[in-house]
Amino acid sequence: MTTVVLLTITGLGVAALYFLVASGLSLIFGLMDVLNFAHGAFVTIGGYVGWSVANAVGGTPGLVLSCVAAIAAGAGVATLTELVVIRPLYRRPLDQVLATVGLGLAIPAAIQAGWGGDARTWNVPAWLSGTVTVAGAHIPAIRFILIVVAIVVLIGLATFLARTRAGLVVRAGVENRDMVGALGIDVRIAFTGMFALGGAAAGLAGALDGVYQGSVSPGDGTSLLIFAFVVVVLGRMGSIVGTAVAAAVVGLVQQFANYVSANLGSLSVVILLAIVLLARRRNLVGRPA
Amino acid sequence: MSDPVPTRNATADGGPILQLRGLRVTLGGSSILHGVSFDVAANGVTALLGRNGVGKTTTLRAVMGLVPSGGSVRFGGTDISGLATHRIARRGIGYVPEDRAVFASLTVMENLRLAQPDQGSDRWSHMFELFPVLRERSAQPAGTLSGGEQQMLALGRVLLVDNRLLLVDEPTKGLAPRMATEVAVALTRIAEAVPVVLVEQNLAVVRHAARDAVVLDTGRVVHAGDAAALLADARLTNELLGVALKEPSR
Numbered sequence: 001m002t003t004v005v006l007l008t009i010t011g012l013g014v015a016a017l018y019f020l021v022a023s024g025l026s027l028i029f030g031l032m033d034v035l036n037f038a039h040g041a042f043v044t045i046g047g048y049v050g051w052s053v054a055n056a057v058g059g060t061p062g063l064v065l066s067c068v069a070a071i072a073a074g075a076g077v078a079t080l081t082e083l084v085v086i087r088p089l090y091r092r093p094l095d096q097v098l099a100t101v102g103l104g105l106a107i108p109a110a111i112q113a114g115w116g117g118d119a120r121t122w123n124v125p126a127w128l129s130g131t132v133t134v135a136g137a138h139i140p141a142i143r144f145i146l147i148v149v150a151i152v153v154l155i156g157l158a159t160f161l162a163r164t165r166a167g168l169v170v171r172a173g174v175e176n177r178d179m180v181g182a183l184g185i186d187v188r189i190a191f192t193g194m195f196a197l198g199g200a201a202a203g204l205a206g207a208l209d210g211v212y213q214g215s216v217s218p219g220d221g222t223s224l225l226i227f228a229f230v231v232v233v234l235g236r237m238g239s240i241v242g243t244a245v246a247a248a249v250v251g252l253v254q255q256f257a258n259y260v261s262a263n264l265g266s267l268s269v270v271i272l273l274a275i276v277l278l279a280r281r282r283n284l285v286g287r288p289a
Numbered sequence: 290m291s292d293p294v295p296t297r298n299a300t301a302d303g304g305p306i307l308q309l310r311g312l313r314v315t316l317g318g319s320s321i322l323h324g325v326s327f328d329v330a331a332n333g334v335t336a337l338l339g340r341n342g343v344g345k346t347t348t349l350r351a352v353m354g355l356v357p358s359g360g361s362v363r364f365g366g367t368d369i370s371g372l373a374t375h376r377i378a379r380r381g382i383g384y385v386p387e388d389r390a391v392f393a394s395l396t397v398m399e400n401l402r403l404a405q406p407d408q409g410s411d412r413w414s415h416m417f418e419l420f421p422v423l424r425e426r427s428a429q430p431a432g433t434l435s436g437g438e439q440q441m442l443a444l445g446r447v448l449l450v451d452n453r454l455l456l457v458d459e460p461t462k463g464l465a466p467r468m469a470t471e472v473a474v475a476l477t478r479i480a481e482a483v484p485v486v487l488v489e490q491n492l493a494v495v496r497h498a499a500r501d502a503v504v505l506d507t508g509r510v511v512h513a514g515d516a517a518a519l520l521a522d523a524r525l526t527n528e529l530l531g532v533a534l535k536e537p538s539r
Contacts, residue, residue, distance in 0.1 A: 169403070172395060183375075184450065185403070
């Protein structure tokens with residue numbers, strides 16, 4: 001029982017990181033049809049900016065400020081990316097993919113050139129290094145922080161989408177952006193806003209990943225991006241609740257598989273993805289005409 | 290470029306509300322419109338007719354800036370060629386596409402609020418008067434409405450905005466006869482207040498609603514003039530539209 005509790009909460013903690021990265025990715029693709037391979041770089045930037053601020057300020061204030069700075073950095077870089085790289089290529093999807101892949105490689109390389117390839121240790125506040133006992137399982141406190149932050153972001157995004165006019169425009173744009181434009185709404189503003197929001201979540205994920213791992217390194221964002229793409233596919237593009245559920249499933253499957261064998265975690269996610277895609281394909285093919 | 294085709298003008302200053310000159314569209318390497326030119330009068334319904342695939346929908350999409358096009362589009366005397374779709378819409382052109390394009394996962398009210406956030410506007414009561422079913426179904430997801438109700442929603446959306454011209458693409462397509470009649474009647478009432486360019490295959494609806502008619506064939510205007518005169522000429526209608534007309538029932 002203790003092991004199950006530990007694996008479940010650890011799985012949900014990892015799922016929280018996947019959700020933070022995947023939510024922006026999903027909304028950006030759903031609204032704009034942009035497969036943003038640079039999204040992992042936003043995570044890495046958030047991690048390094050957060051780490052720098054945490055190191056400079058220290059303690060709990062440093063942790064809080066590092067998250068704020070990571071959010072700002074993620075949002076800023078994402079906005080800049082949308083305006084400078086993505087917007088001129090809206091009618092050229094292949095060029096968009098190439099540009100974001102290039103940016104996704106260039107940013108970590110630039111970070112590596114500046115800070116080196118070695119992991120930089122993140123000194124977390126003492127209270128965060130401890131554990132919390134749940135049903136006999138000693139669980140690192142950071143995992144609860146990750147889960148709570150992800151729930152807050154999920155509620156915030158769901159409220160934004162359901163209750164605000166900007167959210168209404170985004171939901172409509174996910175279905176048919178041409179028609180949103182035909183109603184006199186400048187959907188490009190929603191595009192930029194969605195990129196900024198996604199970048200902010202990715203930046204926050206970078207900082208929290210740094211706290212969770214106890215370090216930051218240039219490849220952090222790319223590692224998370226791979227699983228985030230799996231989550232986006234499983235959760236269906238453009239669905240924030242679907243993304244949250246898919247992140248939870250991926251995180252849990254991965255942790256339980258890792259418990260069986262250390263090499264099984266990533267493989268289990270790939271197998272899960274294959275099963276879901278095959279089932280969806282069968283549903284499509286098997287549907288009567 | 291083909292010569293401009295005049296239709297009856299009825300603006301206060303005597304000019305047409307919409308003027309197309311040499312409109313050209315090429316999609317996926319295929320030329321769809323080869324210099325379409327015609328005027329749309331500032332009141333009543335102008336029917337845009339032709340067989341399937343001659344470029345009627347593409348013409349409306351080009352006016353809305355939804356497909357890249359060459360040539361010129363003037364609206365209310367101002368050149369709107371090359372403007373972004375939202376800017377064209379803000380100038381007062383409402384678009385009801387062929388597939389209705391209601392936002393299926395949004396409720397009826399959310400679809401309407403997207404077009405007009407100000408629910409205090411008189412336009413809301415006028416719209417609900419024309420389409421009372423939309424008030425009854427306001428909390429229902431638009432995707433669960435019947436085809437006719439979705440069409441009413443698509444029309445209702447453009448009525449909430451101060452549009453000076455409506456482009457309506459096949460509003461009765463796929464509707465049951467009773468619902469098609471309801472939509473046609475509503476369209477006629479709408480056209481009393483705002484000019485409409487109507488793409489329609491149902492010639493009974495055209496006969497009921499349209500004053501002017503423009504006929505396209507393979508991306509070119511081949512006829513323009515009085516809609517009633519066109520529909521009264523069985524030979525011409527058969528030649529241009531490929532349909533044999535029955536006498537209208539009385």
